[in-house]
Amino acid sequence: MPETENNKYQHQRQQAIRSAAAVFAEKGFHGSSTKDIAERMGIKQGSLYYYFKSKEEALGEVCLFGITDYVDRMNGIAASDQPFEAKLMATITSHLSSYREKNEALKVYNDERLYLPEAKRITLKSLGSGYRQLLEMIFEEGVQSGALRDSIDCHFAAQAVIGICNAWGDVIVRDPDVDLFDIIQKCTDLLLNGFRERRKIQRTDDDIDVAGNLNYQKN
């Protein structure tokens, strides 16, 4: 470890975290060796311990890296002054975009974090459940503002959003040709309007149009 504030050290450590993310994402925590990680960043196995006290510490850093600004962004969305629909869509966009940018680290966070020691896991958990709580709050606001049916269970709703996003996150990681924008629209549409045909049953024809084509513009 360097004794002074140091630039190269920070940069190399970041590289180490990214390498670990890639390897863990591919082979899982226990399936990866420190040799794999070191080789991917072009150093020898032993040298990795200059940057991490242990393999476990590397996992912790990867998870943190995966989730950090993901939660920050969610804070921004929750605090912003937009109607419910916009917040929901922004959430989905943020979630899925994160998958594109940080797919490995996020996958590691989702799949491997349980192998962390208790203490670290709790720290991360508070971040993660902070995320879900923010989302839940957004739904509660949506109910209060009248945008959503008041019969909905906000906890369930938040979980459902995360579930759908994660399912598509996996698809996105595997197939880079999937159109992110298309998925975002469809997710939002599903969550707001459901799949059911309404013409015959319900009288509010307006909703059909809104449902059919959410009118979204790029900036």
Place this chain on the structure above:
Amino acid sequence: MPETENNKYQHQRQQAIRSAAAVFAEKGFHGSSTKDIAERMGIKQGSLYYYFKSKEEALGEVCLFGITDYVDRMNGIAASDQPFEAKLMATITSHLSSYREKNEALKVYNDERLYLPEAKRITLKSLGSGYRQLLEMIFEEGVQSGALRDSIDCHFAAQAVIGICNAWGDVIVRDPDVDLFDIIQKCTDLLLNGFRERRKIQRTDDDIDVAGNLNYQKN
């Protein structure tokens, strides 16, 4: 291996698969040792190789066990003569009930199957994607029968159902007090009707507004 048709052998092998499922689910494939598995079924590490050629074979059997009658049931639902809503609810029920009964093996199938050798993975994949295709077909029928909006993307829809079910599957596994029936109802309701309030007429302007506040970039 026994040379004749044998009862005890089959029974013990089944026990071995269940033990492996439990251990793999808890610690992941690479995190589990054959000693863990053997101990859980009350035999010694070496004896396990009487039932499996390798640890990998055990994983394959667990995955197969997890998914098998799950797919069978889906076949039944798809072939049955029910309206769309009933089929959807039956699917969700089947999916979530499977999580209750076979939570470990299903979790292993979802999380660890990629560690199988190519050949086995392909066999399983054809089963798994058979499942998704059946679900897709059900949605297509739903569109044709007029139960669903004809703008929906059936591939997307099937993926979304699976995503939601898996998210709740995890919750169900962790917390046995969750009311399965309640979740089933809420999932079905969400998928059919969405969360949006319908009495009030939604202004399309809201949806346009969304655009300004998103930082999505199309590449």
Place this chain on the structure above:
DNA sequence: CATGCATTCTATAGACCTATAGAATTTCCG
């Protein structure tokens, strides 16, 4: 009970893996 098959055990080879110690090399800066 004796024979043969089924099941489980013990012991171990051989591979691989983490983490550390200390040497070697590179980089920085006066």
Place this chain on the structure above:
DNA sequence: CGGAAATTCTATAGGTCTATAGAATGCATG
């Protein structure tokens, strides 16, 4: 340039793991 600090390397101790071989035990049946 010269020395100090930073970075990487080599080598290895000590541990765990898979898979196999061969011995021991259980069990059914004639």
